[in-house]
Amino acid sequence: MSFSPLLFDASFEFDFSKYHANPYKKGLMAAAMEKSKRIPWRGILALIGGFLIQLTLGSFYSFGNMMTYMTSYMRKNGSPNLTYGDFIVVQSVWGITQGVIMPLSGFIIKFLGVRQSMFIGCTIFSVGTALTYFTLNQSLEYVALTYGFISAFGQGIALIPTMTIGMRWFPNRKGMAMGVVVGGFGGGAFIFNQIQTVILNPGNISPDPDDKYFTDEDLLSRVPGLMLILGTIYFIIQEFNSYKTILLKAKDTENKKYEFKIEQMLACCMVTEPPQTNEHIQEKLAESTNTDEDTNDCVDRNDILMDDQTQTIEDFVTPKEALKCREFYMLWLTRFCAVLITQTVSGFYKAFGQTFIADDHFLSLVGAVSSVFNCTGRLFYGLLMDRSSYKVAMLLEMTSLTILVASLPVTQWVGKIMFATCIWLIYFTFPGTFSTQPAVTTQTFGHKYGGTIYGFLFTSDIVNNFLVGTMSHSILQAGGWTAMFLVLALFSTVAFIITLLFPRSPNPELIKSRRPQRLPVLDPDVQANRPTDLNQSNTPILKHEQSEA
Incomplete structure (x- = not known):
């Protein structure tokens, strides 16, 4: 069977023109394209x-697994x-370093x-x-230096930009943006726990039954070789396909601020700041002002809601003023309690x-x-915070943590299924602090x-990691695992009250x-020319004021 090219071409042209002549389909296509531009x-x-x-x-959340090896x-x-109990000091050095670096990370x-900070970090x-x-x-001190201090120093530099930029892109969905970004931080151990165990213990060899x-x-x-493998994997994940960076170059090439270099990491290149011409920022500006001033003038002044350095639309509190506010110390204490539980459970779950x-x-x-x-x-x-409030989310978190941590000692009599369930639910609960704060x-x-x-809140990590490193050994010696977990439950109760x-x-x-x-302070020149007697001024004095005088 053969087909006429003429008939085939004619029918094709007819159908094509008919499709584009349909105003309904054309409207759908235009609407879809317009909607995609707004994403x-x-x-x-x-x-x-x-x-x-x-x-x-x-991946440092795999510390509890690595500590045993x-x-x-x-x-x-x-x-x-x-x-x-001695080796947990490595995790404490990590946390203390993080507590010192995070308040300084904004300046760095x-x-x-x-x-550049993300790349270097x-x-x-x-x-x-x-x-x-x-x-x-060598010794425990040197391990704490490399695996604790140096790694935490790099993490502290790279951590904050990924969070703040995500919120700047989605100002109306800050909780969602934070949940997505910090979700990666929580998911690192899922991959690296398995890599560590497959490399080190493929035969599922158990520890010595006497000393564990x-x-x-x-x-x-x-x-030792695993440390080189992990360091290489981290670096490859961060560097992989770096040549694709050029695809993220801003369309507005007149603004050199948004031109990117090929040498940067793939992941770091994907984390870009919102350009000043984004439609969603213009819409936010339109919602935030009732004046007839041209939107482009606002953008030129960089009056962007989520801009960290030049924001003028929204009220703000300076870091010095924040240190005088009770809200800061309430957040500080809440983080202190939550991280204390986090560090202890993540460090000791496998040993327990x-x-x-x-x-x-x-x-x-x-x-x-x-x-x-x-x-x-x-x-x-x-x-949950987006749909309710921080207060509701944190009250739920601390109530759940109190119950779950206090239940951990019971798992040694019930069995490994309850143990796994409690650990998983604790890991589901405590990250609420990191995504909402x-x-x-x-x-x-x-x-x-x-x-x-927010970086200042990390100073609480200095204290709680010091406590974990110095007191965990003593608590375990005095009261065992039951005493350890009941003390943790007490801290979550304190956070609930706060x-x-x-x-x-x-x-x-x-x-x-x-x-x-x-009272407003007048300019010195105006103050000098201001009359000292009300009768010398041109402002008329009312009769009732004269009678009072």
């Missing part, structure tokens, strides 16, 4: 890039008396630049892990599980799956200094309304 695609890429960066940075290795190689980022993080290959054969430490020579010999579960693969699986709950919990509490900080103190003030006192709808205006009103 902040670069904002979505910024969220994905932030997720990838935090995925590698969040690293402690066992060091006991066989120069530190025979080292215990899990301002000096280096947002994307991620590189330092990877190098710190790789250097632990050498320090494992690994003694298998083949297993322990692979521990080994006391009644002789299955290393199962315990590693619990840690890996817990990161999924960590990731989804951050998104859940971010969305960045958003509530900017809501409370304004967006201009929100990132800097949250009850926190305002439901905090904002800079509320803080400023509590300040004493000051």
